[in-house]
Each structure stands twice: as structure tokens, then as C-alpha cells.
Amino acid sequence: MAENFARHRQPWKQDEIQKLHLLAGKEMSLKAIAKALTRTEESVKDRAKMDGLKISKLR
DSSP: OOOOOTTTTOOOOHHHHHHHHHHHHTTOBHHHHHHHHTOOHHHHHHHHHHHTOOOBOOO
């Protein structure tokens, strides 16, 4: 069953964006980044696309 996140539709904070850039730079998987940021994979994917980041597709 999918994890429930209580942060539904919360705006991104500057420190979260910096952490996203750092983790994406380390070539972490989408799932790992989402868990580290306590955000959904879809939310992380959308934000990364807005910032022009590439997220590795490790499984």
C-alpha cells in the first residue's frame, strides 16, 4: 500500500529545493529522493522538471 503524505499540495521551501538539487546531483533514484524529502514521486518529478534536473531511473 502506498505511503500517505500529510504534506499534500504544500509549496516547496528553499531548503527542500536545495536538497533536491543535491540529491539529483548524486544520481539518487526518484523513489529515494521522494522518501528523503517526504514528498510523492510525482511531486519530486514535477519539481525536477521545472528546475531542469535529470533524475536517474534506478530501480
